[in-house]
Every structure is written in C-alpha cells, then in structure tokens.
Amino acid sequence: DQQVKQNSPSLSVQEGRISILNCDYTNSMFDYFLWYKKYPAEGPTFLISISSIKDKNEDGRFTVFLNKSAKHLSLHIVPSQPGDSAVYFCAALKFRGGKSTFGDGTTLTVKP
Amino acid sequence: NAGVTQTPKFQVLKTGQSMTLQCAQDMNHNSMYWYRQDPGMGLRLIYYSASEGTTDKGEVPNGYNVSRLNKREFSLRLESAAPSQTSVYFCASILPGLANTGELFFGEGSRLTVL
Numbered sequence: 001d002q003q004v005k006q007n008s009p010s011l012s013v014q015e016g017r018i019s020i021l022n023c024d025y026t027n028s029m030f031d032y033f034l035w036y037k038k039y040p041a042e043g044p045t046f047l048i049s050i051s052s053i054k055d056k057n058e059d060g061r062f063t064v065f066l067n068k069s070a071k072h073l074s075l076h077i078v079p080s081q082p083g084d085s086a087v088y089f090c091a092a093l094k095f096r097g098g099k100s101t102f103g104d105g106t107t108l109t110v111k112p
Numbered sequence: 113n114a115g116v117t118q119t120p121k122f123q124v125l126k127t128g129q130s131m132t133l134q135c136a137q138d139m140n141h142n143s144m145y146w147y148r149q150d151p152g153m154g155l156r157l158i159y160y161s162a163s164e165g166t167t168d169k170g171e172v173p174n175g176y177n178v179s180r181l182n183k184r185e186f187s188l189r190l191e192s193a194a195p196s197q198t199s200v201y202f203c204a205s206i207l208p209g210l211a212n213t214g215e216l217f218f219g220e221g222s223r224l225t226v227l
Contacts, residue, residue: 032214043218102154
C-alpha cells in the first residue's frame with residue numbers, strides 16, 4: 001500500500017510558464033511534507049517543505065500548497081526555467097523516528 | 113565540509129558475493145538512513161539509525177544488515193548479493209526534532225549491479 005503517490009510520471013512545460021507537480025497521501029499522521037529535486041547521477045536535494053499545520057509555504061519561485069481534507073499537496077514553480085528540469089520527489093515525514101516515505105517521482109522537462 | 117559521503121560510487125558483484133557500502137556524515141547529525149532507488153520508483157527505506165547505537169528496519173530490509181559504527185558512520189552490508197539488489201543506494205542523515213524541517217541530506221549514491 002503506497003502511502004505517498006505521484007500519479008504523473010512526467011510533465012513538460014514551456015520556459016516562463018507555471019509548473020504544477022502533484023502528490024497524494026493516505027496517512028493523516030504525517031507531520032511534514034517535503035519536495036526534493038534530483039538530477040541524474042546525483043543524490044536528491046531538499047527543495048521546500050510544509051508543516052502539516054500549514055496550508056502554504058513559499059520560497060522564491062517555489063510554493064507548496066497543502067490540502068489536508070483532500071490529502072493532497074502540490075508544488076508550483078513560477079516561472080519555470082530550463083535548469084528546473086529534473087525528477088521531483090514528494091515525501092512525507094513522521095517526526096517520531098524521522099522516517100520519510102517517498103513518492104515515485106515526476107520528471108519535469110522545461111523547454112526553452 | 114563534505115556533507116554525506118558514500119563509498120564506493122560504483123560496484124559490480126556476482127550473485128552470492130558480499131560487500132559493504134560505507135557512509136559517513138560530518139554534520140553531527142543524529143539519525144542516518146539507507147534508501148534504495150530502482151528505476152521509475154521512489155526511494156524505499158532499507159534501514160535507519162535514529163541515534164548512535166540503535167538501528168531499525170525500514171520498508172525493505174531483507175537481504176541487508178547495517179552497523180552504526182559511531183555517530184558519523186553508518187554502513188550497509190549485503191551478505192549474499194542477489195540480482196534483485198541491483199539498485200542505486202543512497203545514504204542520508206537528518207538532525208531530528210520538532211524545530212527541524214525534516215530535511216534529509218543525501219549522499220551522491222552508490223550504483224550496485226549484481227550479475
């Protein structure tokens with residue numbers, strides 16, 4: 001039973017437009033939700049997170065929205081840049097034990 | 113300041129051979145993790161260590177053992193490698209606590225192929 005799901009394996013957008021990556025989860029006990037970015041042959045790097053008690057967090061071009069009633073979160077990238085092309089993983093964390101559960105990832109391609 | 117360092121970066125094994133993946137972090141983090149990533153899939157937790165001297169199983173622990181040698185080092189051992197263990201392995205660390213954002217710091221990965 002996959003607790004964190006990213007239903008879109010890939011997304012392609014034009015440079016300058018908005019990219020929206022989606023993530024659904026099933027366990028309402030998660031404390032934090034995070035987005036990681038991964039380039040080929042590198043480890044994932046942290047991008048942005050949101051506490052389960054908030055509904056929005058913004059950092060520059062990146063905004064994460066959390067809809068607890070729908071158990072859904074999304075990452076908005078505005079404006080999208082070619083350097084944003086990477087695999088994006090959604091993750092959910094329970095503080096007790098610090099274990100993160102990851103989605104399968106969405107490959108974002110930003111076309112110049 | 114290297115962050116999280118994994119060795120080796122690449123390894124090819126024959127079925128039945130054993131090997132150890134090494135991980136060290138220099139950020140004074142308490143908790144350390146081993147994940148594996150298979151093509152088209154997310155990262156799955158193999159084992160984790162919440163603090164020095166403790167280890168616990170994650171989602172996919174079968175076929176693996178771990179050792180938390182000290183606060184800095186967390187090793188993953190394959191006693192008898194199988195082709196199903198062909199994967200990219202990532203070590204990560206985190207400074208736990210409610211004040212923390214939950215951010216995992218990852219190493220660059222170790223690509224293991226079992227023939």
